[in-house]
Amino acid sequence: MTLRLSTVILPVRRWHEGGRDQWTRAEELGFHAAYTYDHLSWRSFRDGPWFGALPTLTAAATATRRMRLGTLVTSPNFRHPVTLAKELISLDDISGGRITLGIGAGGSGFDATALGQEAWTPRERADRFAEFVPLLDRLLSEGAVTHEGTLYSAVEARNVPGCVQRPRLPFAVAATGPRGMRLAARHGQAWVTTGDPKLFETGTPEQSRAALREQLDNLGKACAEIGRDAAEPDKILLTGFTPEANGVLDSVDAFVDFAGRHAELGFDEIVVHAPIPGSVFAADEVVFERIATEGIAQVNG
Template sequence: MSLRLSTVVLPVRRWHEGGRDQWTRAEELGFHAAYTYDHLSWRTFRDGPWFGAVPTLTAAAAATRRMRLGTLVTSPNFRHPVTLAKELISLDDVSGGRITLGIGAGGNGFDATALGQEAWTPRERADRFAEFVPLLDRLLTEGAVTHEGTHYSAHEARNVPGCVQRPRLPFAVAATGPRGMRLAARHGQAWVTTGDPKLFETGTPEQSLAALREQLGKLGKACAEAGRDAGEPDKILLTGFTPEANGLLESVDAFVDFAGRHAELGFDEIVVHAPVPDSVFAADEAVFERIATEGIAQLER
């Protein structure tokens, strides 16, 4: 069974007060990748420390050597493709080609109104996402781009020398609906899901697996329509939002059971949150480290 294990390091610690240590420790523990959220603030962390994703990843790139780095996820809520492309090319250069861009349509949380605008409807978010992703793709692969769109424009936007990774850094597209799935099939080197949010509080593990199986089927259909092999995009599960979320990091056995069932479903990468004390992501640090060093090894026996 081939399965990668990655982690999310939330940007809640000052770099010189434990922040840097979390990223270097993640590499020492052997995680395939370490991601961070790209938000201006997030839910229960809104009134506490929260640092920017791109500067944090830049610092992490300088502090690590092997581990992949990225966002889970960036969205159009407060990003523009032209400026984001320039930052990503720079970040890919600093990291030596280790960046993955997790990207989604965004939600109606704090990011949605932080710039003073009204929150977009789900349809408006989908419309913007459908324009954002292809334009960003062009900006990361072409030396100069001019585009006049409904929501985004670019005028002779230059991005020389481009990404270290060719033709560009990989996209991991977060999607559950048909339009998002089509974007994942056409532009994504990977697809990301958190499961079915309607099942988080009252659903069962079996219902969650069924929902994920249905999502995987939709991705396969979108790939077929795009003329692409359904097995080509990697399938990434960001944990913490399924019915088993609270018990996932309680023991190595609990993780192995969870990861094994989802690997059998077709997932290539499981992402767990690094513990954050006194939060929804609180967990035993020692158990977390044992999961990193022993969990995947057990699945491969």
Template sequence: MTLRLSTVILPTDRWAEGKKKWQRAEELGFHAAYTYDHLSWRTFRDGPWFGALPTLTAAATATERLRLGTLVTSPNFRHPVALAKELMSLDDISGGRVTLGIGAGGSGFDATALGQEPWTPKERADRFAEFVPLLDRLLTEGTVTQPGTFYSADEARNIPGCVQRPRLPFAVAATGPRGLRLAARHGQAWVTTGDPKLYEEGTPEQSRAALAGQVERLGKACAETGRDASELDRILLHGFTPDRNAPLESLDAFVDFAGRHQELGFTEIVIHWPVPDSDFAVDQAVFEEIATEAVAQLG
């Protein structure tokens, strides 16, 4: 299968400038352009940071072919009923070009922004296990009533439904057993950033071994749920493995990186749009060369 190359554009620019990046992403031929769905994030916390869904709505009106999506949405500050309505609307505005990246969330700034105590890993997993199936129903059925421990719906209506049928695709971010089962049951794609324990002191070889293990566990989760694992796209969000930005230093370096991960079974790699003076500060010209030439070299 031909490897797809996508990008993630952080929502840090006022739209007059941000619009140019989304349109350029389409011109460069990226398969998709995603954005992070956070209220604030890491070192960008005290700078500009705009909302994901309004940004994607604007991007939908500024582009024609580019797929759009979140990478990723989480339950940290979302409720399935309200989110489903917004996603249905975005799918309509974009003409059916939206993918929902979705994960369990973390312990960053989003976890406490609404005034709550941060959830434990188990609490995040429990909520995620309820959030995803309910969102699936809300985007598939016209009217949904479902009581839940954390999330409920009472005659929630999503009419006329998504442009994409039976609903827009889910790309489920997961590495643990419960999350992988959710990906197997509800996902059209699976997302990983690698093994975070290896980011500081691991090696690229150790990272690839860890990713191979994740792919294997995804296959087992699919087998347990009666799903053909080949039905799921496997997405690697670059930037969080021990390689860091080294694969983006040249076209050859990226082709080597991408080819090694394609061999592991990944079908899509997502690279960050360059952000000066940040962890994602790479040469724009090299980035664009990778965008336009790497896929052809991978075959």
């Protein structure tokens, strides 16, 4: 198996002041995909520049030619399936069929209350996710959809001509709990994890890998429940949230060791954050580029 290496480019730079260059450089370096967060703001970046994910991806689609593009991840926090579907179909068309939708249940951060509502509880987020994903699947796959749901509805929502990718653009479903895993098994062309958040600050790399192994097993069980081959969905690890954190980017050797160990667990794709000076994602740009060229080549032998 060949391990794929992708990157996350956070939308913190003006497009004509280095933003565009990041996306074109990522393609030049050979990354399989470049993703961005779909947030209204995010943690330590809340008081600085932060641009919209879908317009940024649209611009990136016109600036690149081969590299896949996507969200990591979109959530129901401030999205509705009907309007999101229309934007995704347009983006898939503009990119020539290079879009992957990373999608998750969302969190309790800034996005959760920006529209004026109280933050949803974990159960409420799971309930919304369980209705959001199947409806979005239909909206991207069918020409016209009417749906009367508990939380979301659609009335003759038309999405002609549909996605360039058939039957629709792929979903990469972020999940750790049983309900999310069942959604990933049923609707996901890929599954995404950041590891076990309880281990981020106090756990060890060994404990993290054990937790990831358990998550992979649970995905396999969810696939078995519906008769799906557990090897079919891709397994994607977004780095930066395991005990190793950004030490993964400290050197080529550190990356090779980390990526190799996680490839052995069964991951198909490793995603690293593009460096942002003075932030939690600060890293040496030269080392980052060497990882993209030399590091992944070493992992794949």
